[in-house]
Each structure stands twice: as structure tokens, then as C-alpha cells.
Amino acid sequence: MGVFKAIFKNTRKPEGMLGKWMVSSMNHAHAAVADWGMDHVSALHPTMIAELGCGGGRNARELLRRFPEANLTALDYSEISVQKAKRVNQYEIQSGRCRVLQGDVSQLPFGSEEFDLVTAFETVYFWPGPTDSFCEVYRILKPGGVFLIVNESDGMSLSDNMWLSAIDGLRIFNKTQLSIFLNEAEFSSITVDHDAAKHRLCILAVRGT
Template identity: 65%
Template sequence: MGLIKKYFSNTRKPDGILGKMMVSGMNKAHAGVSDWGIRHLSSIQPQTIIELGCGGGRNAAQLLNNFPKATLTALDYSEVSVEKTKQVNRREIQHKRCQVLQGDVATLPFSENSFDLATAFETVYFWPGPTESFREVCRVLKPNGLFLIVNESDGTNRSDEKWLDVIEGLQIFDKAQLSNFLKDAGFSKIIVDHDETKHRLCIMAMK
């Protein structure tokens, strides 16, 4: 495996030195699309949030800043991502507003009806299923809880297809596919904001 391909393979599960470089890069590269997605949450005031696939921890910090009365659990199956997220959010961790765990979205270590809001930024491309993983998210959300998915690739941009050969396990879904997965997982109401110019998606699914 060439160095470039090895580096980008860390998009899925950051590991080692290249993984540390990747998560730092994620915080900068995904800031624009993440902030666009978070702006869709302006009408809600969640008390309990779970950030799934927390990457470099930047989005967890933004959510904690936007919702100062909320507590947040960040989860990732990469040890590198967990450690980076802890570093970025160490103050909120000290203040008991944030906890960071290593875990798998396919088997979330939480009881039913635990969270008001679940978020997934630039990560569902790699989730197993993904209907089964979405079903787990639905399980841990409270009644009327919201699941926010934000993707920088909408499944319609031909230039994104090059990444399928570079990043192992990558799957790029369009809005119809994601909506169907969410319906099959048990979500009752789905709202899609599709920015066709920038080929990005924001999907809000209510339990």
C-alpha cells in the first residue's frame, strides 16, 4: 500500500502516527460542512447528546458550546480518535459535561431512551449495515429524539467515486438510500436538506 493510500485509509479508523495526522486534519477539513449541519439544530434545546464517530473532537466541542445546558457523550471505535477528542474537550470533561468512550455503533453501550440528540458527521459512510446501526441509534434515543446525519458527499458527485478505490470500506449513499435505511430502522419523520451545488447532505430523523 502506497503512503498516500495508507494515509487516507485512516479516514475509516485512524491508527498510529498517520491516524493522529488524519484526525487533526479532519477538524479543519470538515469544519465548514459540520457547522452547516449544526445550524439545522437551532430550534431545539437537547439536554443529552451523543456524538457518534467523534473523529478529532471538534464537533463535540461545537455542540457543547451551542448547547451550554447539555451533557455530551462522544463515541468512536478508534483509540486515536478517542484520545484526540479527550484532548480537545478536556475542560468540559473536567466539568462533567462530556465523556468520551471507545465503542462500536453496531452495539451501542447505552440503555434505551438515553439521549435527546444523536449526531453523525462524515461517518455513516463506514457504518455496518447501515440499517442495523441506525436501529441502534433509534433504540438509544428518547421518544421524539433527533438523529442528525451530515455528509459532505451526497452520492451524486461522480468525482467522489475515486475515493471508493482509495478508502477501504467506504460507501457513499444518496438521500433516498439514507432515508430508506432510516425508515427501515424505525424513524418516523425524516427531513432532508440537500445542497446540490456543494453535493452535501443534512438529514434529520425523528424517533
């Protein structure tokens, strides 16, 4: 296996020393697109947030900063990501505003209608289904709750093939495909912001009331 592929295979589920490096690097590399995505929900007032595929926990920390009245649960299926997210959010965990769990998006360890906002930054590329996983998000959202998807790849870039060959299990969906999956999961309202110049996507899907 080449060095490039050995490194980036840890994008899906970080493991070992390379995984620790990947998790730390993703906290910095994806910050700009994550913040762009968060700007789309700035008018919301969530009190319960789920951050799925939380990686190294940087976005969880930023969400807690932006929504000071909210509590947040971060979830990832990589043990290394969970450990890193706990370190990054140590103060928020101690104050009772944050918890970090290891789990699978296809079987979320939450009750129905628990959250006002569910976020997924640079992660749905790897989700099982993904319609089945989106159904799980729908289940845990309160009526009127919002599911925010933010992707740095829109499925329209010539560089996509490079990433598809380097990262096992990666699937890059375009805005039409993601909208279809969300419709299949019965989300009632879907809004897409497609930044074609930067090949990035932000999608807001609302659970009907």
C-alpha cells in the same frame, strides 16, 4: 500501497502516526460542513447528546458550545480518535459535561431512550448495516428525539469514485438510500436538506413519540 491510499485508509479507523495526522486534519477540514449541519438543529434544546463517530472531538466541543445546558457523550471506535477527542474536550470533561468512550455503533454501550439528540458527522459511510446501526440509534433516542446525519458527499459527485478506490470500506449513500435505511429503522419523520451545488447532505430523522 501508494502514499495517497496509505494516508486516506486512516479515514475509516485512524491508527499510528498517519492516523494521528488524519484525526487532526479532519477537525479542520470538516468544520464547515459540520457547522452547516448543526445549524439545522439550532432550534432544539437537548439536554443529553450523543456524538457518534466523534473523530478528533471538534464537533463535540462545538455542540457543547451551542447547547450550554446539555451534557454530551462522544464515541468512536478508534483509540487514537478517542485520545484526541479527550484532549480537545479536556475542560468539558473536567467540568462533568462531556465523556468520551471507545465503542462500536452497531452495539452502542448505552441504555434505551437516553438521548434527545444523536449526531453523526462524516461517519455513516463506514457504519455496519447501516440499517442495524440506525436501529441502535433509534433505541438510544428518547421519543421525539432527533438523529442528525451530515455528509460532505451525496453520492452524486464524479469525485466519489476516487474516494471509493482510495478508502477501504467506504460506502457513499445518496439521500434516497439513507432515507430508506432510516425508514427501515422505524424513524417516523425524515427531513432531507440536499445542497446539490456542494454535494452535501443533512438529514434529520425523528423517533416517534
